[in-house]
Amino acid sequence: MVQAITQVTGSAVPLLLDDIDTDRIIPARFLRCVTFDGLGEHAFEDDRIQDPAHPFNQAQFQGGKILVAGRNFGCGSSREHAPQALMRWGIQAIIAESYAEIFFGNCVSLGIPCVRASRANLEALTKLISADPRTSVAIDLLAQTLTAQSESGQQVKATVEIPPGAKQSLTTGGWDFLGQLLDGEPKVRAQVARIPYLQKFAV
């Protein structure tokens, strides 16, 4: 059993762009590795080189734990290197308008909650954290809320969405699926007996 994750609290990094693909999160040349160690420093490397104002370049967003993104975040390649790079950079949770499916699943397997918020709330949140990077953002997975409070006392409160399966897995510490799958072995064996191509097409 891994740790149950019911909330994540910390400062946030604003990256409210749409269709950010995993090639951008971690360019392919950094996939030439046999461990995930060291990927953190290359997160968004090419975007950062081309855009000095990229939030991952800015001193005030270093140490951010929550990434605020747009629509279809993590699309493209299935590379788990992408959430691994974000995690190793320091990201512990993501708030976005929507996610690509494989990326979302990879994040759950790593214990990174990905919640959805409305565009209007994401814009309000981005405004707040851009104005005050020390804004503290709290995601409560059980209540499905996010609360952001800037040092000057300004607030954004919103509801967030997370699919029930992911919520259950994260909040009960069931997000390391391997143990559960191993336990299912007798049921798997029973199913194998019913699958035609595993039985010379004679069932």
Added chain:
Amino acid sequence: MTDSRNLFNKVWDLHACQTLPSGQDQLFIGLHLIHEVTSPQAFAILRERNLKVAYPERTVATVDHIVPTQSTARPFVDLLAEEMMSAIEKNCRDFGIRLFDLVDNRQGVVHIVGPEQGLTLPGMTIACGDSHTSTHGAFGSIAFGIGTSQVADVLATQTLALARPKVRKVEVTGQLKPGVYAKDVILHIIRKLGVQGGVGYAYEYAGDVFDRMSMEERMTVCNMSIEGGARCGYINPDQTTVDYIKGRPFAPQGEEFERAAKWWLSLASGQEAQFDDVVVFKAEEIEPTVTWGITPAQSVGVKETLPTIASFPADDQKVISEAFQYMDLKEGQPIQGLKINVAFIGSCTNGRISDLREAARIVKGRHVAAGVKALVVPGSQLVRKQAMEEGLDKIFEEAGFEWRGAGCSMCLAMNPDKLQGNEVCASSSNRNFKGRQGSPTGRTLLMSPAMVAAAAVTGAVTDVRELE
């Protein structure tokens, strides 16, 4: 009693072993394909937990992403690539997994190899640590990409924890116009439904256009399901499917094949099959299509001009402006005539023999335009061999193309084949993301292999029909 389930749900039900506490199903995986990039960390998880591979005969490995296409002499010049290569060799040895390595003529891009060898069969669940696993859906299988933690799950248990997606029927009916290929059909679908239109769905491609397609064309379509956001896409098995599989090395043989074929055909979605959603396109509306932006949905017909930013909904305008800026293109400019620097023919989308034949037909008797670098990278060693037997290599080389070894190559540029600076590449691959082809400022125009051939010989985006 008639079965109102579509193929997807029939196959899913057959592989669901139990419901997990999360509400997800524990799904048995019939075929697991692995390659050198997304597997080493999964084997590390197995070693850490002292686990074995549960069904070693149901995992097959090959090498493709990092493979140099000029010289495969070992050790590779790129020492990081060499380390990955040694890792997969050792992992396959230690865990008893079949590996098609560089000295095995069955090596190639994993999604070309599976079908070619008869490993990919209808009615299977197929997983691979690669998003283009959707390719295998062309056979009427449920095939999808997974991350590395899930690769470890499959190795250790041959199962995955997954939520059942909804199923959308994407129908294309009518007659495709001359010069319009399977690639144009899928680019058109993505353009219309958007890059996230398929999230949460599996796509069933149906209608007479797909019925008439060869297996290779069907693979091109299913391959790019993921570009439309759908983790898997499939086509119902029919006689074309059965004929393609017959006699392939790992396919069932003799009487077993007869039994298999009967079962495969029985899986197809029937007249009464239910879907969560249905969309219909007319084949006649599809043009030879070219992407101009940084997502595969940002495309136009070759005769069209680029859209204006204002023509998009307010929410989309930011990403559209970003695309124009990155590509250094202007609103309203024609796509035809846009100069290219590089032409790439290959990838799991369009690196099969029929793709090379079609490109060679256009190239024959012509020459690559001055200043254009053009390369052909066959999808597998067997595709390469077949092409050479047909003399296609000569046609390409005489025209000034480089004829390379099999692999992923400039589709994602993990090997030495890369764009330089902000070069523009006409590419038969599947992703036009920023930096995808190896230069952080490189620009990719996706199109059919015939259109890439036309661009190569004219030096600019060209309507292939004008060269016929």
